[in-house]
Amino acid sequence: MRQPCLQKQFVINFKEITMNIQRKIAMALSAVLLLIAGTAQAALIPFQTFVGNYGVSTDGWGSTSQSGTIRALVPEGATVVAAYLYSSTFTNPTLAGVGGTLAGSTVDYNTNLGTIPAPACCDLTAVRADVTSIIKPIVDGGIGGVYSFDITETSTSQDGSALVVVYSHPDLGISTVGILDGYARVDGDTTSLNFADPLDPSAPGFFAHMMLGIGFSCCNQASTVEVNGTLITNAAGNNDDSADGGASNGNLITVGSFDDPFSPFMPSYNEDTERYNLVDYLSNGDTSINIRTTNASRDDNIFLAVFHVSGEAGVNAPPPGISIPEPGTLALFALALFGLRRRLQS
Incomplete structure (x- = not known):
């Protein structure tokens, strides 16, 4: 009888994890854009x-x-x-x-x-x-x-x-x-x-x-x-x-x-x-x-x-501890996570 509860808890925790990762990716993308803008105009x-x-x-x-x-x-x-x-x-x-x-x-x-x-x-x-x-x-x-x-x-x-x-x-x-x-x-x-x-x-x-x-x-x-x-x-x-x-x-x-x-x-x-x-x-x-x-x-x-x-x-750089993958890898990873989040919410 406890298995469904554990499964639900796992889904909730996984949602939180993916949201945190998405937030980090968004910050990384923002940092990249700011870095590019700062370099081009400084x-x-x-x-x-x-x-x-x-x-x-x-x-x-x-x-x-x-x-x-x-x-x-x-x-x-x-x-x-x-x-x-x-x-x-x-x-x-x-x-x-x-x-x-x-x-x-x-x-x-x-x-x-x-x-x-x-x-x-x-x-x-x-x-x-x-x-x-x-x-x-x-x-x-x-x-x-x-x-x-x-x-x-x-x-x-x-x-x-x-x-x-x-x-x-x-x-x-x-x-x-x-x-x-x-x-x-x-x-x-x-x-x-x-x-x-x-x-x-x-x-x-x-x-x-x-x-x-x-x-x-x-x-x-x-x-x-x-x-x-x-x-x-x-x-x-x-x-x-x-x-x-x-x-x-x-x-x-x-x-x-x-x-x-x-x-x-x-x-x-x-x-x-x-x-x-x-x-x-x-x-x-x-x-x-x-x-x-x-x-x-x-x-x-x-x-x-x-x-x-x-x-x-x-x-003029990402925050310490946030590494920036190559743009193509970062975009694919972000799309995969957002897609997974939508499936979890459905």
């Missing part, structure tokens, strides 16, 4: 993604004196896993003479992130250096807090710098740090953070932060940022990280920094800090955070975007 592309017990610090600096201080906030007991220094340049696409020092050590800017093509102005180009070997010995085992590093530049075409420090700490929850860099595509860039599980922005401890690095910016030149279709600012830009107190070639840079307040919704030019709390622009059940940046005036360079979000995410 000059700001993923550089590094860290998933685990990670935190990140960002800071900016610029000065016509070509020397100053840039900082990082790292808690006591943390271990530096990566550190990158960026320099924003103008009218020097070959990067002639570009260089400098950090904490007394020579910086090798060996990665050219590309020049914004015409019709954008000014041959805006940014460069990147891996400075982990400089930052790590200073921070690891330190007292924690704010660390200051002396910085210099060697070319008058350099417009300032951005420092990104990624660290691990056993007391941190699971999160994703995503670093994208490159240059500002003239018709805009798109980025997507993709999650295996639906988001609950109201959950205790949930966070989603974005920091932008923008070069050759001042004087009401600005970029726009949209999050999941909502315009959150049309005033991203300015030279907020100038150490000189004015706007001149050599200090035209702004970076969303660890000590900046979050930008309010639709801020004024002076209120926009290039550091954003994305939680208010997310809905319960979202599985992606989609960001679009544009610079209509084509004279600012968004060369850096750093994300720090709760949970495990893929940056």
Whole structure:
């Protein structure tokens, strides 16, 4: 007498299993489409993604004196896993003479992130250096807090710098740090953070932060940022990280920094800090955070975007743990499962 009940339970469980698989396939297909779209419409592309017990610090600096201080906030007991220094340049696409020092050590800017093509102005180009070997010995085992590093530049075409420090700490929850860099595509860039599980922005401890690095910016030149279709600012830009107190070639840079307040919704030019709390622009059940940046005036360079979000995410990629079969195999598998589900429901 129990056999029919067991058979019914098996059918119900099998339905749940197939529905879960179908959901994973749908998410995988969505991730593929987002990845294709992001690749086709982006000059700001993923550089590094860290998933685990990670935190990140960002800071900016610029000065016509070509020397100053840039900082990082790292808690006591943390271990530096990566550190990158960026320099924003103008009218020097070959990067002639570009260089400098950090904490007394020579910086090798060996990665050219590309020049914004015409019709954008000014041959805006940014460069990147891996400075982990400089930052790590200073921070690891330190007292924690704010660390200051002396910085210099060697070319008058350099417009300032951005420092990104990624660290691990056993007391941190699971999160994703995503670093994208490159240059500002003239018709805009798109980025997507993709999650295996639906988001609950109201959950205790949930966070989603974005920091932008923008070069050759001042004087009401600005970029726009949209999050999941909502315009959150049309005033991203300015030279907020100038150490000189004015706007001149050599200090035209702004970076969303660890000590900046979050930008309010639709801020004024002076209120926009290039550091954003994305939680208010997310809905319960979202599985992606989609960001679009544009610079209509084509004279600012968004060369850096750093994300720090709760949970495990893929940056312009499928979520961790979701592998993508070849398109033909994926389509056949999906059709077979949907057909099986219909037979079970009949």
